[in-house]
Amino acid sequence: MSALRGAVIGCGFFAQNHLQAWGDIKDVRLAAVCDIDPAKAQQAAELTGAVPYTDVGTMLDTEGLDFVDIATTMATHEPLVSQAAAAGVHVICQKPFAPDIAGVRRILDTAEAAGIRIMVHENFRYQTPMIGLKAAMARIGEPFFAHISWRTGFDVAKRQPYLAEVERFILLDLGIHVLDIARFLLGEVADLCARTQSTMAITEAAAAAAMSLRHTSGAVSEVVCSYTTRIDPDPFPQTLVEIEGSEGSLHLKHDYRLELHRPGRVEVSSVAPKVPAWADPEWAMVQESVLNTQAHFAECLISGAEFQTSGRDNLKTFALVEAAYASAASGQPVVPEA
Ligand SMILES: NC(=O)c1ccc[n+]([C@@H]2O[C@H](COP(=O)([O-])OP(=O)(O)OC[C@H]3O[C@@H](n4cnc5c(N)ncnc54)[C@H](O)[C@@H]3O)[C@@H](O)[C@H]2O)c1
Structure with a gap:
């Protein structure tokens, strides 16, 4: 089988991880890169050996691609998916899919009408610590x-102004990841309550949130996130998790320490990421999850298997974000509507 021909659209801050990760996936050849900023397209071409473009339409007409990897910010996702769909090219697209759920539904309708496959680059559940935690839940x-919990004082707006x-x-930038983790670990959500807080000097928008989720299984989860937590050591970029079950409990702690507690005994293991050769040690866990996410996309494209984070699956996570904003506004529990 010949390698899949792919292209990255949007070569900004986070796309640097996408660009390098494609080079580690043996069934993919990154044929092209595109950014409306010529300097960024050129820099991405130098990094990867792919052909640079500044116009998506020209790239789609020229390159005979199997898929595009959309790594722009959310306002551009809908028109870019429409262009890919018109060209019959499959899509992996960064989160959040769209600014609101109506936009997500339009994107999915466009992709399905065109018969293209679409996956969301929802990388948190592809993190090695999360995969290890999920496996340990069998015990x-x-x-x-x-x-x-994802609570940090790390200055996210510095690199993403x-x-x-x-x-x-x-909730739309970060909560969407942590709510996806709640679904990944405990299944679908019957209803949720949310409180948000405006805690950041540079914006009036909510920079901290606390949510209580009732899952359809009967389990309850508390999901909390913050960009203004002063803490040392700061767990960034880790999500910390405690899960209680009928036979024991699991604690995913700082530095990827996983504890399995049963009455009278604690087993400790490490669920640390494998560090890609191109990774920065501070970002290795995130960067490895990008590689895992893209490898899953390529495997499923080749095998025909369902994506774990397909567009339709991610609609359910997006519905939790909408429910959380609605609950924070009304003070009432809200049933998510996917
Ligand atoms: N999963 C994560 O951990 C994570 C972390 C950071 C960012 N993100 C997501 O990644 C996405 C990108 O964020 P970023 O911080 O890299 O943004 P950015 O602004 O640094 O990069 C976006 C790039 O897209 C380019 N662009 C815009 N419109 C284009 C078009 N029509 N054609 C080609 N190029 C175009 C811009 O010129 C820019 O270079 C966002 O959706 C963000 O939420 C995810």
Whole structure:
């Protein structure tokens, strides 16, 4: 079988990880890169050996691609998916899919009408610590409670200045990942309550949130996130998790330490990421998850298997974000509507 021909659209801050990760995936050849900023397209071409473009239409007409990897910010996802769909090219697209759920539904309708496959680059559940935690859940019986925490003081807006301008900040940018982890670990959600707080000097938008989720299994999870937590050591970029089950509990702690607690005994293991050769040690866990996400996309494209984070699956995560904003506004529990 010949390698899949792919292209990255948007060669900004986070795409640097996408660009390098494609080079580690043996069934993919990164044929082209595209950014409306010629300097960024050129720099990405030098990094990868791919052909640079500044116009997506020209690239789609020229390159005979199997897929595009959309790594632009959310406002551009819908028109770019439409262009890919019109060209019959499969898509992996960064989160958040769109600014609101109506946009997500339009994107999915466009992709399905064109018969292209579409996956969301929702990388948190492809993190090695999360995969290890999920596997260990087989040892704690029936899970009934989880506390899932992503609270940091890391200055996210320094490298992503556009975040200071967005109206929907912590839940759409970050909460979407942590809510996806809640679904990954404990299944679908019957209803949720949310409280948000405006805690960041550069924006009035909520920069901290606390949510309580009732899962359809009967389990309850608390999902908390913050960009303004002063803490040392700061767990960034790790998500910390505690899960209680009928036979034991699991604690995923700082530095990838996983503890399995049963009455009278604690087993400790490490669920640390494998560090890609191109990774920066501070970002290795994130960078490895990008590689894992893209490898999953390529494997499923080749085998025909369902993507774990298909567009339709991610609609359910997006519905949790919408429910959380609605609950924070009304003070009432909200049923997510995917
Ligand atoms: N999963 C994660 O951990 C994670 C972390 C950071 C960012 N992200 C996501 O990645 C996405 C990109 O964020 P970023 O911080 O890299 O943004 P960025 O602004 O640094 O990069 C976006 C790039 O897209 C280019 N672009 C815009 N429109 C284009 C078009 N029509 N054609 C070609 N290029 C175009 C811009 O010129 C820019 O270079 C966002 O959706 C963000 O939420 C995810």
